[in-house]
Amino acid sequence: MFFEKIFFYCMAFLCFSRLGEAFAGGGKDLNSEVAGGFSPVVEGKFKEPCFSADSIVINEDNDHFFKGKPEDMTEKGLRDYISNFSGGKITHIFMCPNGQRTSYKSNVHEPIWECAPDAPHRNIWCDNCKRLYDAGIDPYSVWIDECRKQKISPWITVRMNDVHFITIPGYFRTMDYWRKHPELWRVPYKDLGKGGAWTDFAFNYAKKEGAIILLDAAYEAFITDDDVPHSAYEVEGAKDCVIEICSLSKTAGFTGTRCGYTIVPKSLKFAENLNKMWLRRQSTKFNGTAYIIQRGAEAVYSEEGQKQVKENIAYYQENAKILMDALDECGINYFGGKNSPYIWLKCPDNMGSWEFFDKLLEEANVVGTPGEGFGENGKGYLRLTSFSTHENTREAMERLKKLLNK
Numbered sequence: 001m002f003f004e005k006i007f008f009y010c011m012a013f014l015c016f017s018r019l020g021e022a023f024a025g026g027g028k029d030l031n032s033e034v035a036g037g038f039s040p041v042v043e044g045k046f047k048e049p050c051f052s053a054d055s056i057v058i059n060e061d062n063d064h065f066f067k068g069k070p071e072d073m074t075e076k077g078l079r080d081y082i083s084n085f086s087g088g089k090i091t092h093i094f095m096c097p098n099g100q101r102t103s104y105k106s107n108v109h110e111p112i113w114e115c116a117p118d119a120p121h122r123n124i125w126c127d128n129c130k131r132l133y134d135a136g137i138d139p140y141s142v143w144i145d146e147c148r149k150q151k152i153s154p155w156i157t158v159r160m161n162d163v164h165f166i167t168i169p170g171y172f173r174t175m176d177y178w179r180k181h182p183e184l185w186r187v188p189y190k191d192l193g194k195g196g197a198w199t200d201f202a203f204n205y206a207k208k209e210g211a212i213i214l215l216d217a218a219y220e221a222f223i224t225d226d227d228v229p230h231s232a233y234e235v236e237g238a239k240d241c242v243i244e245i246c247s248l249s250k251t252a253g254f255t256g257t258r259c260g261y262t263i264v265p266k267s268l269k270f271a272e273n274l275n276k277m278w279l280r281r282q283s284t285k286f287n288g289t290a291y292i293i294q295r296g297a298e299a300v301y302s303e304e305g306q307k308q309v310k311e312n313i314a315y316y317q318e319n320a321k322i323l324m325d326a327l328d329e330c331g332i333n334y335f336g337g338k339n340s341p342y343i344w345l346k347c348p349d350n351m352g353s354w355e356f357f358d359k360l361l362e363e364a365n366v367v368g369t370p371g372e373g374f375g376e377n378g379k380g381y382l383r384l385t386s387f388s389t390h391e392n393t394r395e396a397m398e399r400l401k402k403l404l405n406k
Contacts, residue, residue: 207241247260337386
């Protein structure tokens with residue numbers, strides 16, 4: 001308990017430059033000690049509760065309020081949100097105003113709404129923070145003031161040396177300064193910066209252990225960000241440890257025709273030269289793909305074929321945006337959708353994959369894929385696909401929103 005208290009105290013005193021005055025109640029008298037813990041007094045108006053065995057502390061994450069409805073982004077909306085915590089036994093609220101980028105304007109940090117318009121996972125959080133800023137509202141001054149009115153002790157916590165999603169190129173929460181200075185990243189992530197940011201440390205592991213990485217690149221055509229490689233071989237060192245398996249199924253709708261290709265670099269060695277071994281296998285043990293399917297694959301790479309492929313992918317990417325917009329509106333966390341035709345959403349209310357699958361099927365007649373079917377790390381997630389029509393995708397999302405807003 002002693003070390004937990006020390007941790008809480010240290011976290012609470014890490015505050016941003018411009019928030020210091022609001023946090024300290026004007027910077028006056030923060031040194032009143034009482035039995036059981038630290039208890040600041042704010043200009044004699046409100047003696048904030050000390051930490052004790054009876055304290056109930058809420059760690060209010062940065063994006064909860066800011067992922068709400070745009071019409072709630074007002075001073076009243078902020079105060080109403082804090083008032084939800086009053087009237088009970090909650091004594092302290094820790095508020096975190098940053099995830100590298102901040103939810104307010106500062107001379108030190110980059111605000112979250114100034115990330116790239118197409119940054120991965122950018123969502124309504126960014127736009128809502130900008131709405132408050134444009135309205136001249138400092139959200140944390142308002143929150144602190146309302147906490148004190150509700151007799152709750154407000155504390156500002158700061159993410160120090162934050163590496164959330166640092167391996168996602170261009171991630172919307174990552175500061176440009178942070179991205180350009182990988183030497184500042186904490187262990188083990190700082191090793192990713194050697195030779196340039198975003199170097200995949202899996203290659204180093206494979207070389208050290210004498211392992212081979214089999215990379216499924218079936219969805220590379222869905223990558224749209226310029227700083228995301230379409231092939232592993234764009235990254236230095238990949239040719240010594242990666243075999244890349246590619247498919248026309250997702251790119252050109254070739255599902256079921258069994259036509260794809262495998263890249264085995266000549267420099268890749270594992271007991272013997274694997275390129276020569278693969279050539280031997282293809283030459284002696286493989287009868288080849290049917291001629292008519294080969295001609296179809298050839299047509300994919302014609303001028304007209306590439307035009308149609310890009311149109312198809314663009315269509316599915318529009319579906320992915322429909323899915324992301326709906327999940328953002330509902331405040332559901334997810335991965336994918338950007339540079340990918342699939343979205344992995346976190347099941348609401350801590351439901352399991354199959355539990356949420358059943359609920360969605362029985363109450364909304366919408367089907368997803370339980371994440372648990374993909375292994376241990378998929379538990380608690382559901383996978384949605386963009387491979388449908390615009391009409392069906394919109395209808396499915398309307399049903400999902402209706403279900404979650406009950």
